[in-house]
Amino acid sequence: MKDVKIPSHQIDVVEIMKKIRQSSANNRTELTRDDRTRREAKSEFQTLIQNAQLPEPIAEQIKQQMVFEPYDPRTLYVSKRSGIGSLIGIIRRLLRPITKMFLNVDPLAHEVYRLTALNNLYLRAIQDLVHKTSALQVEMYHNRKRTGRHRGRDEQRYNNSGPNHRRHRERTHHRRESGENRNPQPARMNSAAEPSAQ
Amino acid sequence: MKIAFAIQRYGLDINGGAELHCRYIAERLSKYCDVEVLTTCSRDYITWKNAYRAGVERINGIPVRRFEVDRERNPDRFGRLQDEILRLPHTESDELRWMDEQGPASTRLIQFIKKNQDQYQFFIFFSYRYYHSFHGIRTVPHKSLLVPTAEPDSIIHFKIFKGLFHLPQGFVYNSVEEKRQIQCLSSNYQVPGDVVGVGSEIPDVSDGQAFRRKFNLDGPFLLFVGRIDENKGCGQLFDFFLRFKAETDSPLKLVLIGAEVMKIPDDPRIVHTGFIGDKDKFDALNACELLIMPSFYESLSMVLLEAWGMGRPTLANGNCRVLMGQSIRSNAGLFYTNYEEFKRSLLYFQSNPDAARMMGENGRRFYRENYTWDIIEQKYLRLMEKVRN
Numbered sequence: 001m002k003d004v005k006i007p008s009h010q011i012d013v014v015e016i017m018k019k020i021r022q023s024s025a026n027n028r029t030e031l032t033r034d035d036r037t038r039r040e041a042k043s044e045f046q047t048l049i050q051n052a053q054l055p056e057p058i059a060e061q062i063k064q065q066m067v068f069e070p071y072d073p074r075t076l077y078v079s080k081r082s083g084i085g086s087l088i089g090i091i092r093r094l095l096r097p098i099t100k101m102f103l104n105v106d107p108l109a110h111e112v113y114r115l116t117a118l119n120n121l122y123l124r125a126i127q128d129l130v131h132k133t134s135a136l137q138v139e140m141y142h143n144r145k146r147t148g149r150h151r152g153r154d155e156q157r158y159n160n161s162g163p164n165h166r167r168h169r170e171r172t173h174h175r176r177e178s179g180e181n182r183n184p185q186p187a188r189m190n191s192a193a194e195p196s197a198q
Numbered sequence: 199m200k201i202a203f204a205i206q207r208y209g210l211d212i213n214g215g216a217e218l219h220c221r222y223i224a225e226r227l228s229k230y231c232d233v234e235v236l237t238t239c240s241r242d243y244i245t246w247k248n249a250y251r252a253g254v255e256r257i258n259g260i261p262v263r264r265f266e267v268d269r270e271r272n273p274d275r276f277g278r279l280q281d282e283i284l285r286l287p288h289t290e291s292d293e294l295r296w297m298d299e300q301g302p303a304s305t306r307l308i309q310f311i312k313k314n315q316d317q318y319q320f321f322i323f324f325s326y327r328y329y330h331s332f333h334g335i336r337t338v339p340h341k342s343l344l345v346p347t348a349e350p351d352s353i354i355h356f357k358i359f360k361g362l363f364h365l366p367q368g369f370v371y372n373s374v375e376e377k378r379q380i381q382c383l384s385s386n387y388q389v390p391g392d393v394v395g396v397g398s399e400i401p402d403v404s405d406g407q408a409f410r411r412k413f414n415l416d417g418p419f420l421l422f423v424g425r426i427d428e429n430k431g432c433g434q435l436f437d438f439f440l441r442f443k444a445e446t447d448s449p450l451k452l453v454l455i456g457a458e459v460m461k462i463p464d465d466p467r468i469v470h471t472g473f474i475g476d477k478d479k480f481d482a483l484n485a486c487e488l489l490i491m492p493s494f495y496e497s498l499s500m501v502l503l504e505a506w507g508m509g510r511p512t513l514a515n516g517n518c519r520v521l522m523g524q525s526i527r528s529n530a531g532l533f534y535t536n537y538e539e540f541k542r543s544l545l546y547f548q549s550n551p552d553a554a555r556m557m558g559e560n561g562r563r564f565y566r567e568n569y570t571w572d573i574i575e576q577k578y579l580r581l582m583e584k585v586r587n
Contacts, residue, residue: 011553012529013529016546020539024538050433053429
């Protein structure tokens with residue numbers, strides 16, 4: 001197979017996707033940071049579940065349910081059969097000492113209870129971590145955007161200024177770099193670059 | 199020249215990707231050489247229960263030699279073991295135990311290969327991860343070709359496969375991404391290989407209206423073809439589609455073709471046709487606006503190629519490198535990695551019908567240049583010639 005793109009009628013899916021991603025990124029800034037964080041976190045969490053390749057019912061449960069019901073060890077002796085369920089429950093409870101002579105499942109039931117509680121803790125911790133990671137990503141995105149905007153603005157001012165201004169600015173910058181500051185007044189260019197368009 | 203194809207299951211009623219791929223290739227190459235298929239008696243890929251009779255039968259003119267599996271797979275035990283191996287540090291012997299548990303373990307098949315290796319010039323093994331390939335290639339490495347059908351999952355990182363990928367005399371890859379992945383993992387750059395993939399029987403004529411009438415469909419629709427399964431990304435597709443419908447006034451419906459493995463949301467805008475024949479499938483491709491492929495893991499999507507063969511644009515999950523790579527190389531489809539991109543890609547297709555049509559044309563051209571049967575057959579023959587010399 002040729003590993004090259006077929007020249008076609010001015011269609012370039014990479015370019016289209018770039019534009020789609022750009023417009024999608026612009027749209028995201030219109031959302032509040034909280035909304036965006038929530039949305040990112042949900043998407044991240046779903047990807048995490050997807051990548052874990054869990055059996056579908058469990059994946060669905062994790063998606064739907066925030067916390068699993070702690071396992072109740074008493075359910076070992078309960079029967080949900082209609083009609084004779086309560087009778088079976090009584091018989092099981094009565095026979096419990098005899099069953100215990102052969103096999104004691106009580107520690108196992110308590111261990112399952114403990115594990116359910118721990119699993120709930122882990123699930124919450126994972127959700128919390130995903131949320132915090134998403135919040136950091138959103139924060140980074142905003143910071144990067146702000147830095148980019150500042151850099152762009154400064155560069156534009158620098159380019160728009162005349163050669164005299166530029167020379168003055170370069171001299172001032174050079175002095176500052178070398179620890180020299182003969183002029184205690186801030187340079188005009190720098191004072192003009194105070195954040196006015198925040 | 200006599201060649202043998204070795205595959206985990208084989209039959210007209212088996213529609214798994216690799217199995218169908220193997221059957222198509224075996225039938226096509228039978229024009230040029232004597233072809234035989236070596237496989238198990240299994241039909242079910244969960245338990246590998248012996249369902250077909252052992253012995254030789256002919257399927258579409260190809261002799262198929264079946265061998266019983268030694269034991270069925272215990273899905274629970276296998277699931278527990280796999281889970282343990284994927285999560286915890288483990289040794290190669292654990293991985294070998296995983297291989298035995300996974301199956302389909304047929305020592306008779308491997309013994310047959312060992313005893314009768316002189317009868318065949320090549321053994322073409324399909325699917326690197328199964329018992330027949332792992333032990334078969336180690337039995338006849340000097341006559342083996344491997345069609346790995348590898349997905350970028352955790353299994354491919356097992357240590358036992360690193361050595362295996364150095365043994366065959368040649369590789370038939372499904373995609374450029376698959377080739378890169380296997381070469382990066384095992385450094386088997388010295389083993390010759392070609393990116394080939396698989397062709398399809400694209401009909402000259404198809405009737406989109408017939409499909410619409412049959413399933414009582416009107417208006418534009420997205421099409422999904424395949425197993426409706428969480429592992430195929432369908433859960434995310436349903437979430438995204440319903441959210442898209444809630445946020446926009448798009449008339450698009452979602453039509454699903456394939457067996458239902460997960461619950462489909464009860465919504466009138468999602469239509470499930472069940473499993474249908476090839477004619478209906480191509481009619482559906484003719485009728486749809488675009489094909490959607492939400493899977494996270496694919497080594498090659500045959501239905502994506504079929505959509506392109508039919509001149510339809512596609513929208514694929516960009517988290518799957520293979521799907522994204524194919525879409526970029528063909529210049530015939532968009533790809534999304536999150537909901538916003540999904541939504542905007544669909545809106546792009548809706549508001550730019552000319553661009554969608556041109557993408558479809560690109561797809562058709564890409565299919566004709568790379569995936570017609572003549573090209574596929576010649577690539578196989580060339581690789582065998584190269585290995586023989």
